[in-house]
Amino acid sequence: MTRWIAATLLAFLLALAPGGTRLLAVTPDEQLADPAQEARARELGRELRCLVCQNQSIDDSDADLARDLRRIVRERIAAGDDDQAILAYLTDRYGEFVLLRPPVTAATWLLWFGPLALLLAAGATAFLWRRRSAMEPEPGLSTEEERRLDRMLAEAGPDAPLPGPGERPSAG
Numbered sequence: 001m002t003r004w005i006a007a008t009l010l011a012f013l014l015a016l017a018p019g020g021t022r023l024l025a026v027t028p029d030e031q032l033a034d035p036a037q038e039a040r041a042r043e044l045g046r047e048l049r050c051l052v053c054q055n056q057s058i059d060d061s062d063a064d065l066a067r068d069l070r071r072i073v074r075e076r077i078a079a080g081d082d083d084q085a086i087l088a089y090l091t092d093r094y095g096e097f098v099l100l101r102p103p104v105t106a107a108t109w110l111l112w113f114g115p116l117a118l119l120l121a122a123g124a125t126a127f128l129w130r131r132r133s134a135m136e137p138e139p140g141l142s143t144e145e146e147r148r149l150d151r152m153l154a155e156a157g158p159d160a161p162l163p164g165p166g167e168r169p170s171a172g
Helices: 002-016 020-025 035-048 063-076 083-094 106-135 143-156
Strands: none
Touching: 035 063, 035 083, 063 083
């Protein structure tokens, strides 16, 4: 039983290890012979989104489409294309969604600045709410409630313990 727990824990830790999946996603038969070209391909692979996994780069993903995109990147590098030409080719083919970091354009302003706008709006709302609640006077007792309280205190006598918050005074 202890070995099973240790093996499960080890597998879990290896799955969480940074770069652990990256070594498994790109297989040796995909790699380019030139180390500089392979480094370029890996860097480009980190900038492109796997369209199946959506939150992984094609360099990290083991999906068939990611494998195809890695192959395309390596073919274009071997053909002599520069990084911008490769990104433009893939963007034309798959749209800007293939980029993990889309460019700041009018179409992506909401994506880039929407979270900041929501955070600022929430902060302003909280500030105004706190300010308004600090300005409002604490609600006091009505005249009827004050008379009733005075009557109850007089009936209880000077040595009677006062009820705590939320407690009802005892009847006797």
